[in-house]
Amino acid sequence: KRIVVLLSGSGSNLQALIDATQSGRIQGRIVAVISNKPDVKGLERAQDAGIAALLLDHKGFDSREAFDDALQQLIDRQAPDLIILAGFMRILTAGFVRHYLGRMLNIHPSLLPKYKGLHTHQRAIDAGDSEHGCTVHFVTPELDGGPLILQASVPVEAGTSADQLQQQVLKCEHHIYPLAVEWFCAGRLSLTTTGVTLDGIQL
Numbered sequence: 001k002r003i004v005v006l007l008s009g010s011g012s013n014l015q016a017l018i019d020a021t022q023s024g025r026i027q028g029r030i031v032a033v034i035s036n037k038p039d040v041k042g043l044e045r046a047q048d049a050g051i052a053a054l055l056l057d058h059k060g061f062d063s064r065e066a067f068d069d070a071l072q073q074l075i076d077r078q079a080p081d082l083i084i085l086a087g088f089m090r091i092l093t094a095g096f097v098r099h100y101l102g103r104m105l106n107i108h109p110s111l112l113p114k115y116k117g118l119h120t121h122q123r124a125i126d127a128g129d130s131e132h133g134c135t136v137h138f139v140t141p142e143l144d145g146g147p148l149i150l151q152a153s154v155p156v157e158a159g160t161s162a163d164q165l166q167q168q169v170l171k172c173e174h175h176i177y178p179l180a181v182e183w184f185c186a187g188r189l190s191l192t193t194t195g196v197t198l199d200g201i202q203l
């Protein structure tokens with residue numbers, strides 16, 4: 001399978017995916033990494049792995065629609081089977097999302113449907129939650145609202161900081177994202193009208 005990864009930052013999830021493709025665990029190849037921000041570590045990681053590292057700076061566009069159109073063209077030139085959002089910090093237009101329905105995944109640092117959006121770690125601490133975690137889901141037009149595929153959780157220790165919690169959750173992300181991508185690339189995972197199936201079984 002041909003995979004395109006979109007990111008805006010450090011790309012530690014990208015690194016976990018690169019490692020899993022290189023080991024042969026994921027039956028696929030990351031054909032391009034696209035960032036909307038220049039000079040990010042994620043692009044450097046792509047280059048180091050010999051993957052096309054492309055920049056599409058959103059600052060060069062007047063509207064969200066114009067940016068998303070250009071992004072769609074750039075992605076489709078790669079003829080991907082799967083689009084992976086890995087810390088891509090942009091809200092996507094509904095038309096863009098629909099174009100990739102069933103073949104675009106995201107990872108979010110919370111136990112969805114809790115804490116959509118930003119600052120999830122601090123919000124979990126402030127709410128006094130005993131656990132926090134991350135979720136891989138199919139992307140639909142509702143922000144962080146698509147059908148869930150896989151979650152992992154960590155206990156929230158008393159007195160922990162948002163930074164510490166983020167590090168713990170990030171480790172979980174590096175486990176579950178490659179796993180979900182492995183399933184997708186093996187043809188085991190689908191988005192159907194009734195939800196997500198793994199080996200034909202409804203999750």
Ligand code: GRF
Pocket residue numbers: 007009010011012013014042086087088107108109134170173
């Ligand atoms: C992760 O916390 C991910 O859940 C969120 O953005 C962050 C990306 O981190 N969507 P990295 O760039 O993969 O290190």
